[in-house]
Amino acid sequence: MNKNMGYAKKLFSGDIIGYFMIFGAGVLWGTIGLFVKTLSGIGASTQLISFMRLFMGFCILIPIMLFTGGVKIFKIDKSGLVQCLMLGILSQALFNYCYTMSIESVGVATGSILLYTAPVFVCIMSKIFFKEFISRIKIFALIINLAGCFLMVTGGDLSAFRISALGIFFGLAAAFLYSLVTIIGKSASGNVHPFTIVFYSFLFGWLTLGIISAPWQEVSGGFGFKFWIYAFGYGLIPTVGSYLLYMGGLRKNLEISKLPVIASVETVVATLIGVLVFNESLNFISVMGIVILLASIVIMNMKMKKSEIENQEGGN
Template identity: 40%
Template sequence: MQAKKGYAMVLVAALMWGSIGIFVKSLSALGLTSASIAALRLLMGAALLAPVLVVMSMRGVRTPAGEKHSAFSLFRATPGTLFACALVGILGLAFANLGYYISMGEVGMSTASVLLYTSPIFGVVFGRVLYGERVTGGKLLSVALNITGCLLAVTSGNFAGMQFSLLGVGAGVFAGLMGALLAVFSKIATEKMHPLAVTFYGFMFGGATMLAIARPWAEIAGAFGPEFILLLFGFGLIPTALAYIFYMSGLSLGLEASKVPVVASFETVATVLVGILMYGESSDLVKVAGICLVLLSIVAMNMDFARVRSSAAVRLWHESMAFNGRIWQQEKIADYNDFVNSGDWQTWVAPR
């Protein structure tokens, strides 16, 4: 039950991530580059989480009984845990974003989006190597459905516009790898620290890294104003602070690292729907089929196929598939002949 709750929380996070495009388009229109937007997003998320952690610390959340708590109790971290948080922020957030932006610049948004969602493949590999998670037929089917669904949802089946560049493809796959590592490092960090504290430190490390790369001082000065502040606040709150609160809290409930990237890929569906509903982007049967495949992959990844195979519905299905109309007809004819030849209908009816 805990695991189902955790996957539901990851799904909610993915739904919130689907709104990223709304903020990115608006901030880009104000003159900010993608790298600058990523840096500001993470740092604003950290700024919004800090007072929440202070209040929780003052209330004694996760403070052992009898131990005095302070306003900074939840911020305490061992060097090992802090290192895991740094990996979350630098690799799972900053480098994943950087790889994605490079890929978009080299091969275009559609191709980069598809490459980004190679992360379920890496998720299955890491889950097996690091945690000994079983690689089942259901997982492999789910990954195949997921990648196909993302491909169709993003491209609408039109592959003519997809581009190839060794750097662009490599950067896109690298972003997918970093996305899978985000789940791995977050799982490690949340075993020792509160999920919100892991999120805060991840935002700080990731934001500082992106800030050093982007150096957005001139861009911020040019865009600064009420609209910029409002957009930055919303960006830091909805698809950043709140989304990662759900994501990290879900991971802390003992989820399988191999399953998380598939569930998180619902972000693709949410992004496509936002584009259709808010920006009038085209929708067709191929795109709808892609969305359905992504949803089916999430269901398949969380389905217990052993229980399904032993269910009454599957047994009935097997029986129905084994039904032979000719044999049934012959049995009924023989039964009728027994009735005719018996001459005693009461004797024939009794066992029936």
């Protein structure tokens, strides 16, 4: 047991607990498709599903925060509130809108592949804002992570791959907005409790989505008990649970550029749920994609020798 822990410490740099929190967040995000498909089957629109995710998450957080920290945990300074406002509007509401528009323009497969460029944006911004060193190992891990995602989503079949200038724009915009969760979240996490960050980002997110999509009429149309149960689960598992883990992980001493690659385990979980729950097919190419993506997570977290870092820095 001690040998295994020692090996893990050698393999993973930084705070290992923080990296496992990010990994756990990715696992919970992987259940999104399960709830979306179930709610769609009940008759809810895409706009309503996006809205309910943030609204239910917001409602669920209130008793949790009151129980764990009392009223004082809701207090936040102006700087933190501005950061939460940016998270809520950009990385929650506008992200959902752009991703939906991308899928409508180019389909689920192409939209998903475009979204998986988010780690590239995070890597670039971590260099600019946090002065992180981008090693050859990180670049290699990013490349094979994208390759793994591509193989998993397409299964080697490019017939569902569609090109549209508008769809590509919205897809890349969604990836960029998604990447801001990590960048803005890291900036806010040093001064504000994770519960507080998530609470206010959800608040601004569902308010913005409410203005954009106006789901009130659809809700007033009436849904049964089953809808509210699944909406509650959607707000709890891949929303409150995942974001609390992710924001908690950001408070640790982690390399920001690594986090989206680690969280990309979401894709593996989503694929396995599709196979086990919805009887979706999984061919050899998709399995290879899973293996490659998991390998990219390991590679991204491998430590470089000091001499290798010095050589690379000297060559830049």
